[in-house]
Every structure is written in structure tokens, then in C-alpha cells.
Amino acid sequence: MGNILSAVRNAYKSLFSAIALLLALSDEFSQALERASQSPGLPNPKPTASYWLQDPPFPELVGARSPELPQTADVAIIGSGIAGAAIARSLLHERRRRNTNKSEKVIVLEARELSSGATARNGGHIKCAAYDAFAQFSKTFPKDRAAALTRLQMRHLESLIGLCESEGIEAAEARKVETVDLFLDPKSFHKAVEDGAEMKKWLLEVEIAVWNSEKALEKFGVNGSVAGALSYQTGAIWAYRFTSISVPDSGPEGFPYAVQTARGTLHVRHVVHATNAFASRLVPGLRSKIVGARAHMSAQQPGRQFPSTGGMRSWSVVYGRGFDYVSQRPSAAGDPQGDLMIGGGFMRSLKQGVDQVGLYDDGVSLEPMTISQITGVFPAVFHPKWGSDTELKQVWSGIIGLSGDSLPFVGRLDTKLTFRNVSGQVHKSDNKSMCGEWIAAGFVGEGMVWAWLCGVALGIIIAGTEEEDVTEAHGKPGGRLADWFPKELLVSSSRVGSADIANLANEM
Template sequence: MGVYDLIHKSWKTLRTAINALLHLNRTFEALVARINHGPPLPNRNPIKSYWLENPPFQGLVDAQSNELPTETDVIIIGSGITGAAVARSLLQESKRKGRDINITVLEARDICSGATGRNGGHIKVSPHESFEAFEKKFGTERAVSLTKFQLRHLECLTELCRSENFVEAECRVVETVDLFVDQKAFDKACHTLGRMKTLLPEFAMHSYQQKDAREKFAVSGHVVGALSYRAGAIWPYRFVTAVWNKLLQEYAGQITIETNTPVLSVQRGQSSGRSYKVYTDRGVIVCTHVVHATNAWMGHLLPSLKSKSTGTRAHMSAQNPGYHGYQGFHGDRSWSIVYGDNDYDYMTQRPSPDGMGDIMLGGGTFRSKDNGLDQIGVWDDSQIDAFTSAHLAGILPIIFSSKTQQPNTQKSARSLQQHWSGIIALTADSLPFVGELDAGLSGRGSVTEDASEWISAGYNGQGMVYAWLCGTALGIIITGSEHEDIPASPGFPGGVLSEWFPKEMLLDRKRYDKIDILDLADEL
């Protein structure tokens, strides 16, 4: 090789490195621009989610009054799990106190068509993924409290579905299995597991090394180890619509739901003793309280939160199980496939008599062209990312061994039935935003004792172990009952709020000033 060849080769290497850096810079600049722009209104024609098919309460899908109410006590913006939890909490607590309350729910699209109607259906806490991050920020004691809050959702949701006979929600306790394909990630999880046995002895986890994991869970040699523990699974859309249906029956005349009624703006004003004017594309409603239950879309009506949160497009699929090791569990098992820190797919199987229930598989977060960066700051759920969906369509035969399965020509081979996207919220410190919005946070002037704006949003892709009790807590706060010892009931832990709701999730000025969404890189 001559001098010219050496120089040419060196120059090609340098040019490749420069181009890579330029591409990374352009990718980052585009990401920052999307985040700063913030969310638009939700797309009116999102991809159809599997969960939304064959709704059990057809009349709720596009529920709408002949005429939009002109005034109400509380407007809840958003009809997903948070909105349902806030409404239920407000109505029940007002009834307990002997007060009258009127609620109007505003939804930009069909009912529950946002993240709740598009997620994975897991009621799952994975402490080996989150505990150390909690502990680093808040200390061991508070990390335990935050983890217990997440864990409490399994009991609350299963008890509620059982007591109300919400059979259509398919809410159930499952054995969940985390399958690791990276040894370093597995070793780290096992270390955390050792600490959990002391810090959270009521949360039992079991570990399996490669050989035992392969035999017990019928997985391939790519799996280096597994953890199993107790979790839950649910049909989230049917659960939420069952709650709305129950509330409309029980509190007839006190609550109305207005779907396909996007909110254009919120303004302070005085009319008939009310303090807010909410402008929609169907007219104006005056009210006393406004509740933002819009998760990733919070920045649309609250511009001050655009620098504290963003949205990201996530992906889900529904697949026929075919002949693989996960069939035959009749819906009582769920899985995660863990590739590394904060990098995993998640999977449930619907119950069925023959164990061939549909597989619900989501994830592929870092499989897009720009390793997931091109999905952050994206609020369009009318499209999917081809690379991510291709990953979800092809991963199961790689992870699950078919050697133990006997071919059966009477059953169809595995196939992709449906894929769709949904928008999840990311907050700068990876915790939800819950509580009252002061004048600076809302940008709409002074807040009075009797009128205010409120928020429960920003679940960082873990809505099923955050949203229900965050929304319930917000209802307690709005009614001024946070210091009262309230009796427990299905779906509600009972007691004084501070006993079960971690203070770290309250959005106050100190927390707001401390965080910035561009610091999210430290979280990922």
C-alpha cells in the first residue's frame, strides 16, 4: 500500500466520521425543534387500534349531546383512564360530602381513543428497571414509596373490575416473565432483586439462569436468564368505557361526555359566576375548574409545559400466536424481552379456552432509523414507523423456541394481525405531573380559592401503574379532602392521601423550575 492509498483510506475514515457527526447534529436539531414546537390537536384519523374494535358500549364511542352545555362545574379534558379516574373520584367524594357537582368531559376524538386505547394492557411494575433511578433522585425510603404506589394499581384495578363485574375488561392477575438477552442487564437486575427482598419483601421475584429459563419458559438460547413475578393484564379501552358507562348510569344528570369536541383554548373570564371559558369547535363552555387529563398533549393548552414534557410515538401489534412456547397459558402469563437498560419489548396474551388467544406485543423503541430519536416529539398516531413494526413482526420466533411444539395443521401459523401507533408522554424527570396549576404554570392569570386549573398527565409509558391512582388522587385534592381519612372502597386505597400518594409527583413551582425536557437524555 502506497502513501496515496494510506492518505485516501485515512481521508475516507475521517469523512465518514464527520458525516456521522453532522447527521447526529441534524438529528438532534430536528428533535429540539419538534419538542419546542409542542403538540398540535390530536390527529382526527388515527390508525385503528385492535383494542377499539367491537366496543361493548357502542353508544359511548361518539357520545355527544345535541347541544353543547353552556356551563358546568368541572371540565375534564380527555376521556382516557385519567379522565375516568378523576370523574369517578370527584363524583364519589362529592356524594360522600353531600355536595352537588356537574362534570363535562371533552374528548377531541372518539371516546378513549388516545394512549389508553392504544397501549399494551400491562398492569406491571418492574422494580429492577425503575427502583435505582428513583433511589438516585429521591433516596431509598422515597424509592420504596414510589414503587409501592405503582404496585398498588394491580390490587385496585383487579378489585374494581371484580366488584363491578367488568368482565369485558379481561382484568386478571398473571405471572409475568422478563426474558433477558443481555448478560450485563440480567446481572444488574439480579443485583436489584437481591435488594428488593429486603426493601420490598412483599414483592416476590424469582430468578432463573439460562438453562432453567430455557426449559421453564420454552425460549431460545438467545435468552441468558429470566425473572418472574406477579403482575396483571387488562383490556384498557373496555375497562375505561365500562367505568364511563357505570358513571353515566349512577350519576345521571351530573355528567355528560362530549366526544369529537376538541378544545381550542382556555381563557380566564367571568360569566354567571364562573371563572374559565373553554373554547371548542362546537362552542364555548364556562366552568369553575378545568382538569387537563391529556397526557402527551398537555403542552397544547399549557405552553409552559412544552419545555418540561414531550410526546413520543410508540408502537403496538396484535399477532396470532401460532406454534410457540407462549401458547397454552390461557391469558395468565405476560412477558418482557429485555435487550438492555430501558430497552425492551412487552407482551400479553388474551385469555382463551384453547390457550391460543391473540398476542399483544409492543415496543421496539430504539429500532427506528435514528434509534428512536426520530419518534420523540412526534404526536402523529395516524402513521407507523416501518423499522419498528418490522421488528415487532419478527422478534417472536427468535426469542421463543418452537422445538417443544408439535405441529398442528388444524391451527393457523403465527401471523401479524394488526399494528398501530400511540403517543406516550415523557416528562423531564420521568414522573407524572399531578396537582394544581398556579397562574404561572397555566399562563392564565390569578387562581382563586374556588376556581383553578388542574393536571394529571405525563406517565412515561407506564400509564397502567400510574394513571388510575393519580387521577383518583387529583379528584380528592380538588374536593379539598386530601387531609381526611377516607374509607377504602374498590379502586380506592382509603386513608389520608399522603399515606399512599407520593409527594414527588405533585407539580409545584420548585419542581417545575428544576427540570428541563432536554435533560431527558440522562434518563434514557
């Protein structure tokens, strides 16, 4: 009887502990929702030092700025990361192609150094895990649309590598690599294999190799902690003062928006929001729709015993609903091992990631449990081949932009979201498309397989050439926009209305 009572008491203790944990997480999630409803504020002027920014390939561009702020411009792009660069390049390309508006200026505004936000703080991974992406998209969309969204992510590999090759941007180290997803539990591994088989019905072009535990140990040099692995092709790359906006009663004719910066006021026809997690600061209607979350990265030097790939392999470590991601720089002369960029551990924080949602400070404070995860995962998985002659070179944080439906927002913003209506300031002879506010943001922590082509698409939309059938170019797909850009990513009132960040409760 005593054993029975003891077992019952232990069961109740476990139950009450589980209930207490759920209540604590519920309270933390409520606090996260409250943070999400507030303005993000400005980026921290003194963020943690990112590995990527220690030795910039073009130091003269880091603090680049015009001698003086012009009085007017056609387009002001707020944000100089990969999305902002893609928008500017795409828009200018379309104007040159049509030989129109050559004299109109496109201005880029940045809060800190050039491209110093999420683009300079990520893991350098051009990686679409197609089997997982397709499975996630299929929960919300029909299979054909899930395939279209997955294909857009996959296009980034050829687009970014082709762009760097055509422009001679060797400093970006853009390259195709073999990627390996290492699963630490059999359940996650078997689900991934099943997801891959279902995906193959709709994406015939995707090739994924399956490795059991024994084969993974032999092929990739891991230890017995790995239950299985999947490998496929992906890529790696070195991706590398703020404002307010108003609609004044008076100003230069045809330039209805007044963008106030630390250097003065700029009057523009178009305002483009490419600030990702910080978008809702200037677009109040997107609060609780796009929200920031603090994520962490590290740079680590493996030991000489670590399986050398010359920087031609990347990895993910998958465990239940969590994962870590790893890329490796090419080996330098005289050094057999390039540095590893290891990030992730989001679900390992004190409150399982919930306490990182709604945070916008990438300053010196770091989440210790997350850092423990990303600095310890490869030594654990590759022991003893991790080696003893290793070095933790750097850890830093960055702010990712989550969205309420886990997809980026791209397109024209309704005045109900911006709270700025320019109808009274636009001349009657002007076409509606001559002025407006636009967005490409909310890349859900996967900017390397969303941001570039979302930016390219937005540049085409602003230029008004989305119905034109164009020739494929480096960094830009051919055909009409609708041929390659999924309509599910476009901003609409119905989509914004349903994309509340509270939807993430089931995922977290």
C-alpha cells in the same frame, strides 16, 4: 507492518463512524428539542386502527355525547382516557361521601371517540418491574422515596383488578398474571439480578424468581438466545372535538373559565388537563416539560406450538437499554391461543428513538424499523415453538407523554404555566380553591401503573379532602392522601423549572 497499518486504519474508521453517529444523533436530538418546544396541535382525526377499538365492549358509549352542551359546569375534564375517568370517579365519589355539591356538573371533553387516545392504544399491561423502577428512582431520590414511588406503581395491580371485579366489568379481562422478563444478553441479566437484590432491602413484599438460561428454556419454552429470566406477579387488562381556554371579561358569575369547543362555549370553575402527551397545547408553560413521542404496537396470533398459558402470562424482552413488552388475551372457545399484544422497539428506529420524540401523529405512517422489531422478536426468541401457523393481525401507533424528570405531573397548575389568571374574575367571597386549573399527565409510557391512582389523587385534591382519613374502597387506597401518594409527583414551580426534556439526553 502492513497488518499494523491496516489495523490502525480500521480503528480510525471505527472511531470516525462512531463520531459521525454521535453527531447525527446530536443533530436529531436538537431537532427533537425544537419539536418539544412547539404546540402539539390536535390529535389526528384519522389515527391508525387500534386492535382494542375493533370490537368495543360498549359500542353505544364510543360516540357518547350529551344532547346539547350545557352553559356552565363546575369541572371540565379534558381527556376521557384512564386518567380522566379516574379523576371524574374520584371527584364524584368524594362529593357523594361528603354529601356536598350534588347539583354541580362534571363534564368530560374528548377530541376523538371516547377513550380513543393512549388508553386505547397501549399494550394492556398492568406491570411494574419493581427492580428496575426502584433502580431508576434511586438515581434521583433517596431509597425510601424510591420505594414509595415504586409502591404507587405496584398498587395499580390490586386497584384496577379490584375495581373491575367490584363493578362487574368482565369485558376488561382484568386479571393477575405471571410475568417473565427475558434477557438477551448476560450483562443486562446480571444487572437486573443485582438491582433486584438491592430493591429487596426496601421492598420486602416483592417476590422475584431468578432463572438461568438453561432453566428459562425448560420453564418458559424459549431458545438459547435468552441469557436468563426473572418472573414475578403482575396483571393484564383491556383498558379501553377539542378545545381552547380563555378567561373572558364577562360571563356567568363564579365561572371564570370559558372553554371553547366545536359545539359551543362552556363556562366552568375548574379545568382539568388529562390529555397526557397533548397537555402543553392548552398549558403553554409545559412545553419542553411534557412532550409526545410516537410508540408502536402489534397484535399477533402465535402458532399452536407456542407455550400455552391461557392468557395468564405476560413477558418483556430486554436487550441492553431497549425492551419489548408482551401480554396475551385469554384463550377463546375452540382456540388454544389468545392473541399476543407485542409493543416496544422504541430504540430500534432509524435514529434510535430520538426521531420519534416530539411526534404527535398516530396516523397511517409507521416507523418500519420499529415494526420489524416488534413483529420479529417473539418468532426469534421462541423458535421453533413460535410455529408456522401464525398471523400478524394488526399494527398501530400511539402517542406517549414523556416528562422532563420521568415522572407524571399531578396537582394545581400555576398561572405562570397556563398564562391565564382568574383572580379578577373570582368573587371576593369565594375561596381560592373554588377555581383553578389542574393536571394529571406525563405518564412516561407507563400509564397503566401511573394514570389511575394519579387520577384518583387529583380527584381528592380538587374535592379538598386530602387531609381526611377515609376507608379504603375498590380502586382507591384508604387513609390520608399523603399516606399513599408520593409528594414527588405534585406540580411545583421548582420541579417544573428543572424538568426540561433535554434531561432525557442521557437516557437516549
